[in-house]
Amino acid sequence: MRGKSWGAVVALHLGLVAVLFALNFVLPVYHQGVLARVMVLAVYAIGYNIAFGYTGLLSLGHAMFFAAGLYGAGLMGLHFGMAAVPAWAFGTGAGALLALVVGALALRTAGVSFMIVTLMFAQAVYLTILYFGDITHGDDGFVVPSVSRTLAGIDLSQQHPRYLVGWALFSAALLFSLWLVRAPFGRVLVAIRENEERARLLGYDTGARKLGALVISGTISAASGAAYGLLFGYVGASFAGVQYSIFALLWVLLGGAGTVLGPFVGTLFMFYLIDLATEVTDAYMLIAGVVLVGLTLFAPQGIVGEVRRRLWRDLP
């Protein structure tokens, strides 16, 4: 990528970060709350995008990593009264460890088998949460105690602190993602996605790199889950269900798989699509479905993917 073009790319991403920061102070309260939630969930989508969008690993079980972070942080707060930062770190670490173990086993398969194996692992995690209901509060879930929702004396359940923490996490994940895909490691991931055999022939240990990608992906997803629990105050098994794995896939596909901005755009688009459709009709899922079909037909590479195809070919 030429230097000038890269400068524009960096400016675009930093510009988004700056705009999101400024929006904290100007948005109406409802949309500010929505954006805080979308940014935290977009981190989950960014994590998913590293596995799926850049490495070609189509996982149907990423909710297990999100849930590992969510429960890792939430349970530390519930049972041990752990403060926000160590609870978040614990949740993120739990997701990293789970990704390492699942990756080591699931990456023995590929393609459809990988999808099924990740789906099964996620289902096992979901049922484990239900099985150990005495600890996890099962399907009901639990409210995260306020002691874990305080950072340096600041109440994270309040509007502005929550937004800013969500913004900080999102910004870090976005810029890390931008750096990663341009770094040699990220370029090898793209090579694996395009033609794993050729990457291996070039001398790359593709197995190790795929495992690395999955661990990074799972860790970022868990960081999102841990933050979600601490910022929004609820931990429940529904977040480990298969639909939350599908959500990540959907957000990334809509926004543009293999684009840095795609996960955020997809998450934001999907939220407002549902939210606005409910204003129009009770059959809002029909509207959402029609729009999604239309998008798939006319922008198969997702929103940011189409922008890259038509307007900005160097967009990462």
Next chain:
Amino acid sequence: MTDTPSKLLSGASSALPTRRQALKTLAAGAGAAVTMPLWSRYAGAQSAEPIRIGFGKHATGIGAAYGRWYERTSVAALAKINAEGGINGRPVELVTEDDGTDPKRAAEVLEKFASQSKCDIAFGTLFSHVVIGAAPRAAELKLPYFVVSEGHHVASGMLNRWTLQPGITDVKSQVTAMAPFLTNTLGKKVTMIYPDYGFGYDHRDNLTPAITAAGGEVVAQIAIPPTETSFTKYFPKIPRDTEVIYHVMVGPAVLTFVKEMGEFFGPSRPEIFGFIDSLEAVDMTSPGLEFLEGTYFWEGMPRYLQADAPDYVKAYRDAVGIDENGASTSDGADVSTAAHMFGCWETLHIIKAGMEAADYKSTDDRQALIEAVEAMTDMPAGPDHPQGAKRFNGKTHQVFGPQYISKVTDGKLVVAETVGYEDTLYPDEVDYTTMSF
């Protein structure tokens, strides 16, 4: 989403009205004339601005059958309240949003009620995980949140001062109230069959000590994983000396469960007692349910019109639109969730009473509304409380009321015994009134 009357009537008019606009104006004028007696009741109020109640509806997801009936009951209750002059002389309207029976969406819906729809309060929602997921947001938004969930999560102290359950009893009082009937009437040795997750654990953890206290014994606890679709392998685990089977299976597999239980026992079965939650919105005459003839069920409120039903119960049923079998008057196959939906009716009447006691005028009075409801105690049976006489505990934010035990007789549920609210009380586990707002 439910459109508001103000939204419907407030089209911007241009300088030169078109024929369509003129017709619209005429129609609005005619409507206003027809409803003049209704509107004139609000004239004395300081503000005729409607009170907006945000209703989190399980329109999609696992709770959809409940959501449909919760909405019908709520609409009927508000029609009655508005016909009687509204609240503090102001009309009341429902702002409905689908929560997808999903805790994440339910929290978002509360945010929408508080900031977008400009609702005064939030109300609704049955499934426990949805309530628990949304309640923290209610406290953060300082939005009174009246739930109709029957979960023990309110009275257990898990939630917060902004969340109340004044219109439906909780599972702990329901289950413990059943124990004396089980041991005195059906048998001393009880085997429990329940789903292996939260809902089942509520029954396991509350019934077992209650049965012991009532002089009986739980001889086996059989937990069935939620993914199970066939149950034949579990029935041999039922001890031979079992006198009563207590079952609370829920979900789509319940018909299979009943059918296979019938095939296992044949004509020589023990006594069987279940919670109607298993068969809410399910026709009791469905194929496969014949085996339930002669068995007993807990009901929050009788589904079938009972011979001795008072007039206010008949009026409630007529208003909601259910026939003598508890199905929709417009579609006999659309069976109601009668054992739970009365909670919406009663909660809305409590909201009215609370707002009037607090002299509620605007969202600035939300805290006063909570305090007014916390001060409530006895609620006599009548048009506002058709399910029966209740007592509200302001400290635990939980109401206590009668419980009904019905026997399946000729394919219908006939009330065999009623337990008064006095026999459903248990010691307080929390005092929300000591918590700050």
